[in-house]
Amino acid sequence: MAVTPENLLRRPLTTQKCTLGCPVLDRCLAGGIPCNSITELVAESGCGKTQLCLQLALYAQLPLSNGGLSASTLYIHTEFPFPFRRLQQLSRSFCYSHPDLRCNPCDNVFVHAVHSADQLLDTMPHIETFLSEPKAQLPIKLIVIDSIAALFRSEFDNTPFELKRRSSLFFKISGKLKSLAKRFGLCIVVTNQVVDYIGANEGINGLRLGNFGSLYSSGRRVCAALGLAWANCVNTRLFLSRYEEVIGEDKDLKEVEDGDYLCRQTRRQLSVVFAPHLPDCSCEFVIRKEGVFGVG
Amino acid sequence: MEVGRLPISASQRGKLISAGYTSLSSLSSLSPSDLAKDLNIPESEALEILKVASLTSRLDKQDGNHAFVNGAQTAWDMLHEEQLFPRITTSCADMDEILGGGINCKEVTEIGGVPGIGKTQLGIQLAVNVQIPVEYGGLGGKAIYIDTEGSFMVERAQQIAEACVVDMSEYNDLLRKGNRACQVRIQPNDILENIFYFRICSYTEQIALINYLDRFISEHKDVKIVIVDSVTFHFRQDFDDLALRTRLLGGMALKLMNLARNYSLAVVIFNQVTTKYTEGSFQLALALGDSWSHSCTNRVILYWNGDERYAYIDKSPSLRSASAPFSVTSKGIRNSASNHKRIRMM
Known part of the structure; x- marks a missing residue:
């Protein structure tokens, strides 16, 4: 029981952060993903949520002096299959740029599959034991849940009782994760999907959360899945979005068919929706074979 | 001497007495900054003394006249006190x-x-x-x-x-x-x-x-x-x-x-x-x-x-x-x- 208050001067004056593996993105997030709290990545599929999480799992292994946590990662995936090949690919370029690492970085990423919200709650005690008796050389300091939305999308009916059960589960999961985060100094990252925004600005549909009046991705207006109750469960919400930009016309294609002859380029952006420690800011990024990089 | 009864430190009491404040009524209409100047103490300390003094004098009054419930306050006192608190x-x-x-x-x-x-x-x-x-x-x-x-x-x-x-x-x-x-x-x-x-x-x-x-x-x-x-x-x-x-x-x-x-x-x-x-x-x-x-x-x-x-x-x-x-x-x-x-x- 915490009956003695913490002296704020005794802890580091900035919360420990885990680097994203790119100085531009780190600058946007004031050093990376903070420990002791839950950071949520919200995006439609194909925006780079999983890419960013995999990259984080690798860079968390870096020593503290390089912005990492000197730690291994527990990667809980709920969408299948787990992208092993991509992790492998990223880890090769990670090894290439960090030749002083001794072991295979993939050895420090523990992958666990979870199929339902109840199963996730049932796993929590095991996770706790796993954290307190580390099997790996590096202690676990990063837990990724990719994605939280997949656990909740189908199983619940749209009745008041079911909705109540659902939000009670949100708070249980979040409470448990936060208490683990506090106890072990963990960095917790969850990903969330988006749903299309329906209806006009009426009632709670148009409810604004955070720095943006509305969120757009691929030209559609979207909002984070799981609603208001879940939004209360995370400390920091980041939004990844993409849009197609026309950069020119392909002459050859134009002659062949009357279909799509425009050359497009996908542009991606990371924005802070809300965070206790960050101002309203955004950063453009690209996804390459070697990983995710901020631009500008 | 009334200030002798105030629950304040001996040095504060000494300062009060040597500055001539011996009765509670002499403290009643004083601003913290005046008292601070007179006693040469920080204003926060002066405020503390005045609070203690006003509480004590209020308790005195209650013991005498209208305190049939112990600790009761009149609305006037409460208003006064609220105004005292920033x-x-x-x-x-x-x-x-x-x-x-x-x-x-x-x-x-x-x-x-x-x-x-x-x-x-x-x-x-x-x-x-x-x-x-x-x-x-x-x-x-x-x-x-x-x-x-x-x-x-x-x-x-x-x-x-x-x-x-x-x-x-x-x-x-x-x-x-x-x-x-x-x-x-x-x-x-x-x-x-x-x-x-x-x-x-x-x-x-x-x-x-x-x-x-x-x-x-x-x-x-x-x-x-x-x-x-x-x-x-x-x-x-x-x-x-x-x-x-x-x-x-x-x-x-x-x-x-x-x-x-x-x-x-x-x-x-x-x-x-x-x-x-x-x-x-x-x-x-x-x-x-x-x-x-x-x-x-x-x-x-x-x-x-x-x-x-x-x-x-x-x-x-x-x-x-x-x-x-x-x-x-x-x-x-x-x-x-x-x-x-x-x-x-x-």
Whole structure:
């Protein structure tokens, strides 16, 4: 029981952060993903949520002096299959740029599959034991849940009782994760999907959360899945979005068919929706074979 | 000699007597700054002496004439006392104005709003502002910050504290044109050191801590604000028995109210927003249900109006319903940048 208050001067004056593996993105997030709290990545599929999480799992292994946590990662995936090949690919370029690492970085990423919200709650005690008796050389300091939305999308009916059960589960999961985060100094990252925004600005549909009046991705207006109750469960919400930009016309294609002859380029952006420690800011990024990089 | 009975230190008593203050009535109509000058002591100490003296003389009166209930106060005394206590500024002049000058001591104020509206920011701001020294119109107190959600970030607290110190020195320069003797003594690190921070991970811990606060504050009498950010989080997890939840919350609210009254401190509790199904449609409402909404003296709702953040007085025994814009800046809570409109009365 915490009956003695913490002296704020005794802890580091900035919360420990885990680097994203790119100085531009780190600058946007004031050093990376903070420990002791839950950071949520919200995006439609194909925006780079999983890419960013995999990259984080690798860079968390870096020593503290390089912005990492000197730690291994527990990667809980709920969408299948787990992208092993991509992790492998990223880890090769990670090894290439960090030749002083001794072991295979993939050895420090523990992958666990979870199929339902109840199963996730049932796993929590095991996770706790796993954290307190580390099997790996590096202690676990990063837990990724990719994605939280997949656990909740189908199983619940749209009745008041079911909705109540659902939000009670949100708070249980979040409470448990936060208490683990506090106890072990963990960095917790969850990903969330988006749903299309329906209806006009009426009632709670148009409810604004955070720095943006509305969120757009691929030209559609979207909002984070799981609603208001879940939004209360995370400390920091980041939004990844993409849009197609026309950069020119392909002459050859134009002659062949009357279909799509425009050359497009996908542009991606990371924005802070809300965070206790960050101002309203955004950063453009690209996804390459070697990983995710901020631009500008 | 009447001052001989005051529960103050021997040196203070000596100073009082040698300055000629021997009776309680001689202290009754004195301002803290005059007394501070006469006794050559800091103003905060003078204020403390005056408070003790006024309490003692009131108790005397009650013993004599009209005190049929021990500890009873007349409304006049209460008004006088309320005026004696400065309010805690929010650093946003517009919000202070609708709050009647800031957050009031001796009261429980509930503040609710959607995620990202700036509840935690306001909490940190109040934890810093309660420490503004008496000579700058503050309380010179300390803060208890109960963090149930883990959103308190030290670096943000430091940022806000630094901005607060800068504001104070600007005020100083303005008032006393570079008088070196009056430099701001308080430093950002002092401010951080005077926030008693508790991180709470379950509702049982939350209840236990609030039960323990009475003892803690009796040992740290300079605590002038208790901030609970948020009261809601752990009470939305595991409660199938809603009657139990209501009882626990009611008990907790009562304890907080007693703390506020007994130690003359401000209690600020943050609440989340939820959707409530009424008359066929979903409406936004503060969480924890109807019976909880009676637990707090004041209720302030933070909401978005277009691109601007607003605070709205939803319930208060002494303030009228009004709303005011505010903004969250790198320095903390401030007036809204685009605010040249007048405050809208609702």
